[in-house]
Amino acid sequence: MRIDVLSIFPDMFKPMTESIIGKAVNRGLVDFSVTDFRNFTNNKHNNVDDTPFGGGAGMLLTPQPIFDAMDAIKAKAGDYGRVILLDPAGVPFTQAVAEDLSGEEHITFIAGHYEGYDERIRELVTDEISLGDYVLTGGELGAMVIIDATVRLIPEVLGNRESAIGDSFSTGLLEYPQYTRPADFRGRQVPEVLTSGNHAKIAEWRMKESLRRTYLRRPDLLEKIELTKEQVKLLAEVEAEETTD
Incomplete structure (x- = not known):
């Protein structure tokens, strides 16, 4: 360019x-x-x-x-x-x-x-x-x-x-939380799913936390994108969890 x-x-x-x-x-x-x-x-x-x-x-x-x-x-x-x-x-x-x-x-x-x-x-x-x-x-x-x-x-x-593809706003959602070593820093633990090696569960967790962060911080973005059935399900879980909290 x-x-x-x-x-x-x-x-x-x-x-x-x-x-x-x-x-x-x-x-x-x-x-x-x-x-x-x-x-x-x-x-x-x-x-x-x-x-x-x-x-x-x-x-x-x-x-x-x-x-x-x-x-x-x-x-x-x-x-x-x-x-x-x-x-x-x-x-x-x-x-x-x-x-x-x-x-x-x-x-x-x-x-x-x-x-x-x-x-x-x-x-x-x-x-x-x-x-x-x-x-x-x-x-x-x-x-x-x-x-x-x-x-x-x-x-x-x-x-x-992949660094650019996963950025906030590239998918229409805010990016999920990320962690690096050590897994335990002053008693603050990395979510267990991220160290499990189960890539399907990791992908699901990341999508759910991306939806959670967007729901809490930029709910206006959710009105601009068409969610998949899986995202709708995960978002419903997030809403229930946050309402309970």
Whole structure:
């Protein structure tokens, strides 16, 4: 996957060269590049923003440097790929969106700053995405979150494909509790079923505890998915147990 980012603060993306993302870049699984679109301004002060027509508070990013920077990306890569604008008015970012993006060959992020964008910039955009119902000072942090969530889903990035498949939200449910050695830590025991070696029972326990965690912490998620007959049965057990408790 090729990932391009347009930002006037390219140093903010230095953390992306660390950890799993950095390893993916080093292994050639991801080509990651940040373009400072301030370098494409055609005014003597290198301004990328201006006051809005009609008045109003704040400054808007002007279209010229963004369009010229995008032209440079297209000249180098052959296309823009899928173009994502980080904007509070965009669709909420979810695991499903990350899974969708992970299949792309090229993604370009426009990480704006200041009050907003000249509306004509949206002509370049295929997707407008928001991290949630709040406002950040710029799109850089949002772009990094989306890149991290997306890149880890690319085959071979995590090394173990099952690591991503079992993630919270990938199945529509929260992930079940997990444990590692020692089996007894200061009197706190690992659930016996996990050390039993009975893989069928372990799978059932994990599904039930995934349903339990979702039921207790994010019951709204249960309204969005179609449960299997087995999940309905396990959820009924969870509800009875939690009501009794």
